[in-house]
Amino acid sequence: MPSWAELPIGQVVRLDADPDAVALALDPLPDDAPAVVTYFAAEERSVADLAASVLRELDKAAIALFPAWLPGAEGVEGASGVNVAAVQALALRRASVTGHFGPFLAELARRALTGGPSALAPEVRAAGLVRVLADSFGRARLAVLVRVPDGLGAASREVLVAGCEWLAHRGRAGVWLAGPPLHDDRVRTIATPLPTNPLPAAAVGAREAVPLPATADRAPAVAYPPVAGRPHPGSASERALEAALSARAWAGGRAWNQTYRPGPLDVPIRVDLLWERERCVVEIDGPDHRAPAKFAADRQRDVLLQLDGYAVLRFPDAQVMTDMDTVVRQIGQFLRNRRRAEG
Structure with missing residues (x-):
């Protein structure tokens, strides 16, 4: 091959x-x-x-x-x-x-x-x-x-x-x-x-x-793929979430579209949004994520990330575009809880 x-x-x-x-x-x-x-x-x-x-x-x-x-x-x-x-x-x-x-x-x-x-x-x-x-x-x-x-x-x-x-x-x-x-x-x-x-x-x-x-x-x-470090230019939901987060001081340390490899022999994983220190991954799911192949692959990725200590927060892109306040509030609550737990 x-x-x-x-x-x-x-x-x-x-x-x-x-x-x-x-x-x-x-x-x-x-x-x-x-x-x-x-x-x-x-x-x-x-x-x-x-x-x-x-x-x-x-x-x-x-x-x-x-x-x-x-x-x-x-x-x-x-x-x-x-x-x-x-x-x-x-x-x-x-x-x-x-x-x-x-x-x-x-x-x-x-x-x-x-x-x-x-x-x-x-x-x-x-x-x-x-x-x-x-x-x-x-x-x-x-x-x-x-x-x-x-x-x-x-x-x-x-x-x-x-x-x-x-x-x-x-x-x-x-x-x-x-x-x-x-x-x-x-x-x-x-x-x-x-x-x-x-x-x-x-x-x-x-x-x-x-x-x-x-x-x-x-x-x-x-x-086309995203460019590491930036919201995907073809994703209105990623760009909107970045605009909302950029005004929040607590959202510092985030990185868009990063590649993560759970182990040296594992297939790499691309995550939409990552806070590395807090071990938090945010995924924004379009309609294609409801399809069986993508849904099953997402679940496999989530398990691998969770086994490595990451929390995975998933939001439908429709929610990001229509209920941004809730999405941002929930991300912020999780990050603040993680930071308090770490002391």
Whole structure:
């Protein structure tokens, strides 16, 4: 079985594993893996439409992850002329020493502050976005894990494969298909380096638990990992909780999206929010956490953390967004109790 580092870049392959098992194995991102973003494919009429969809979603991810890919731009906010000039200068300086395409990086930095579409060619954007997203997670390479929807017809499968080949070749990204087979001779199936115990037994085979976006009424989307130390930019609930906690003196010492390994042979665990000294973990659960595979994996993670002395406080993201006062009060009460117990 290959390692994650051995999976091909610059071509399209199909993974021989359940998509949910792959997703759980990639959270947190293994040390030997490229950066991985997940594209939830929808039915497209043409290769051009698919390429436009993928680029649009990768672009949204890159903008959301700013300034993780532009060192020195931390704290630069707002679309003033001074700020725009500053991030463009940083982008051109970074391009000069890293090999990024300067005009692309400078335009992306500007749009991170001002918004608006890109004026560059799709081929330029594909190559640039792949490098930027890899940089955001401190990796040299990027793979796009494509979640293939069920029920694609022959024409739609052809569009999907051809569009994925375009992204792999133009962007120099790995494109890993997961889901139902496409019955296409151009796409070979390869072994997937899953850990020996990625899921509890009850979760294995629960592929239907994580719904894919419906092709008729939902646009394609890209999911991507968080950057350690920050709320996930794609999570409104994480960002809202951080805003609420930042005003509380007792909330000091918190760290977002940290990786924790219970033992040297255990699979690492990524936690949403951590107070290390108080051994307190806070998890914010979206609707996907109610699915059998994710639910079972969460319970396994909680047990491992509790055996190591951590308390795990779980809140639905809907509660965070609608009843923030209760969430903050309960977190604060737990932390104060722990601190008093420690003397």
